[in-house]
Amino acid sequence: MTAIDSSTAASSTDKGPMFDEEEERIARAKRVESVAKWALPIIVMSLAIWYWDRLVVWNDIPHYVLPGPGLVLSTLIEDWPILSEALLVTLKITAMALAVAVAGGVGLAVLFAQSRFAEMSFSPFAVILQVTPIVSIAPLIFIYIDNRIVGLLLCAWIVAFFPILANTTLGLKSTDHNLSDLMTIYRASRWQRLRYLQLPSALPYFLGGLRIAGGLALIGAVVAEYVAGTGGIGSGLAFRILEAGYRLNIPRMFAALILIAGTGVLIFATTTLISHLALRKWHESALKRD
Amino acid sequence: MAITAARPDPIPSPELREPVLRMQEVDKTFNGGVVALRRMSLEVRKGDFISLLGPSGCGKSTALRLIAGLMRPTLGKIVWEGGASRDDLGVVFQEPTLMPWATVEQNVWLPFRVRGESLRSTRDRIMETLELVGLEKFAKSYPRELSGGMKMRVSIARALVTNPRLILMDEPFAALDEITRQKLNDDLLSLKAKTGATVIFVTHSVFESVFLSDRILVMAARPGRVIREIAVPEPYPRGIEWRTSPEYAAIARQTSDTLHSTLAPGSEAH
Ligand SMILES: Nc1ncnc2c1ncn2[C@@H]1O[C@H](COP(=O)(O)OP(=O)(O)OP(=O)(O)O)[C@@H](O)[C@H]1O
Numbered sequence: 001m002t003a004i005d006s007s008t009a010a011s012s013t014d015k016g017p018m019f020d021e022e023e024e025r026i027a028r029a030k031r032v033e034s035v036a037k038w039a040l041p042i043i044v045m046s047l048a049i050w051y052w053d054r055l056v057v058w059n060d061i062p063h064y065v066l067p068g069p070g071l072v073l074s075t076l077i078e079d080w081p082i083l084s085e086a087l088l089v090t091l092k093i094t095a096m097a098l099a100v101a102v103a104g105g106v107g108l109a110v111l112f113a114q115s116r117f118a119e120m121s122f123s124p125f126a127v128i129l130q131v132t133p134i135v136s137i138a139p140l141i142f143i144y145i146d147n148r149i150v151g152l153l154l155c156a157w158i159v160a161f162f163p164i165l166a167n168t169t170l171g172l173k174s175t176d177h178n179l180s181d182l183m184t185i186y187r188a189s190r191w192q193r194l195r196y197l198q199l200p201s202a203l204p205y206f207l208g209g210l211r212i213a214g215g216l217a218l219i220g221a222v223v224a225e226y227v228a229g230t231g232g233i234g235s236g237l238a239f240r241i242l243e244a245g246y247r248l249n250i251p252r253m254f255a256a257l258i259l260i261a262g263t264g265v266l267i268f269a270t271t272t273l274i275s276h277l278a279l280r281k282w283h284e285s286a287l288k289r290d
Numbered sequence: 291m292a293i294t295a296a297r298p299d300p301i302p303s304p305e306l307r308e309p310v311l312r313m314q315e316v317d318k319t320f321n322g323g324v325v326a327l328r329r330m331s332l333e334v335r336k337g338d339f340i341s342l343l344g345p346s347g348c349g350k351s352t353a354l355r356l357i358a359g360l361m362r363p364t365l366g367k368i369v370w371e372g373g374a375s376r377d378d379l380g381v382v383f384q385e386p387t388l389m390p391w392a393t394v395e396q397n398v399w400l401p402f403r404v405r406g407e408s409l410r411s412t413r414d415r416i417m418e419t420l421e422l423v424g425l426e427k428f429a430k431s432y433p434r435e436l437s438g439g440m441k442m443r444v445s446i447a448r449a450l451v452t453n454p455r456l457i458l459m460d461e462p463f464a465a466l467d468e469i470t471r472q473k474l475n476d477d478l479l480s481l482k483a484k485t486g487a488t489v490i491f492v493t494h495s496v497f498e499s500v501f502l503s504d505r506i507l508v509m510a511a512r513p514g515r516v517i518r519e520i521a522v523p524e525p526y527p528r529g530i531e532w533r534t535s536p537e538y539a540a541i542a543r544q545t546s547d548t549l550h551s552t553l554a555p556g557s558e559a560h
């Protein structure tokens with residue numbers, strides 16, 4: 001009895017500090033990680049910009065070949081009136097295309113879920129629209145559609161809507177079979193089944209589609225503007241890049257490019273945030289584990 | 291006598307209780323030609339606790355799905371009696387089958403919600419039912435925050451909440467560990483004593499069926515059919531001591547023998 005007691009006591013005192021050490025190590029690793037998560041990207045990004053700057057200075061690269069970061073920044077500020085207007089146009093087209101893509105994609109997905117015949121009839125069109133590169137359809141669109149904004153919108157929509165349609169359709173079909181049987185037993189109407197069961201089941205899938213579609217809408221808007229060419233009032237960032245290119249105004253090209261990249265990041269962050277907020281309470285993808 | 295009188299829903303002898311449902315010579319053949327069920331007849335009366343016991347593939351789930359109206363019999367009839375109908379049904383599946391995006395309370399609300407009743411107007415009843423299964427403190431929790439046994443209780447609460455005429459349970463505790471399972475069996479019996487619910491219970495377990503039910507239908511596979519009905523005369527409420535009584539052991543042995551005779555090749559009980 002005493003032998004057992006002393007041995008367990010000994011092992012526990014042996015283990016005590018070891019265990020603490022282990023715990024401390026894990027805690028330290030966690031602290032380091034939480035700092036690194038922010039610090040690392042900032043440091044690496046700053047280093048890259050600094051190296052860009054040095055590259056230009058050391059090699060005496062003329063600014064019409066590669067402007068340094070300082071020049072790009074000052075151009076961004078100087079040209080802000082023009083660029084901000086263009087940014088607003090691009091943002092507007094992207095957001096509108098995304099909104100229409102959400103409405104159209106979800107609407108069509110709901111229609112497909114309600115009627116298999118509708119799905120059989122229309123899904124080939126959706127697939128054809130999706131697999132045909134937008135650059136090859138865009139010229140046609142601008143021949144048939146006079147209104148430039150509407151044409152741009154249509155291009156961006158074509159690219160953005162498919163992931164929403166495909167994901168939402170999959171989601172609407174991924175309802176739990178037993179829950180679906182339960183709805184049948186309760187004599188739920190189609191509408192109730194859709195609202196109480198299918199739409200919530202499809203939400204995570206839809207949000208996944210939204211994150212992809214957000215980026216694609218921007219790509220669609222930019223690419224379409226390259227094709228549309230002629231500017232004037234209501235020109236977006238892509239047109240400003242083209243125009244600056246013709247005039248060899250390379251710093252402005254960079255400034256516009258940065259704005260486009262920033263817009264993409266902003267869209268991604270926003271859709272990710274929306275997704276997180278909508279799912280954080282229940283979906284596996286948004287749950288924190290420890 | 292005193293115990294019977296104290297119960298909210300006294301259960302008279304089986305012949306006097308009103309019938310709920312009659313299955314008459316029901317056959318179910320699937321498209322592939324699989325005979326899932328042959329000539330199954332069953333009379334369910336109010337307050338019955340009937341177990342369907344049999345090997346895998348003998349058509350137990352098929353029988354429940356037929357009763358629930360999820361599919362139609364190939365031959366024969368299923369008749370609801372005395373104003374009961376398929377709408378008046380609670381179902382518990384083998385998995386808890388909860389909506390992960392909804393709280394416990396909202397999950398239990400579902401049958402009311404489909405009937406167009408608001409959460410507010412039914413909250414008292416929902417809380418009462420959650421209390422019955424011991425989960426009143428978890429009304430606002432999400433299913434992922436609950437253990438397997440607790441989720442099953444939510445599922446049972448959802449089946450009970452509308453006070454249905456008939457509750458169908460398809461191996462509800464099969465996925466749970468033995469301790470949780472016994473606890474839920476005890477709880478189910480006390481629920482039955484409190485509510486006088488009528489239950490058809492599918493199980494693989496001889497002991498579960500003897501412990502819970504007053505009638506056991508032993509089934510055989512290929513083709514799926516009922517080969518014997520065993521009565522369990524012990525009155526409700528049944529306590530823990532029922533599990534250790536000699537009558538329990540005797541009926542369990544008898545049931546087990548019957549079940550094994552169905553598994554022996556070529557045997558045909560009458
Ligand atoms: N939808 C279906 N289509 C074709 N055959 C089916 C279908 N559902 C069940 N069956 C067949 O009917 C028979 C009975 O199936 P059922 O699911 O009722 O068995 P069970 O008694 O519930 O078995 P278990 O205990 O494994 O759940 C099986 O042979 C099965 O293959």
Ligand SMILES: [Mg+2]
Pocket residue numbers: 350351352460
């Ligand atoms: Mg089954």
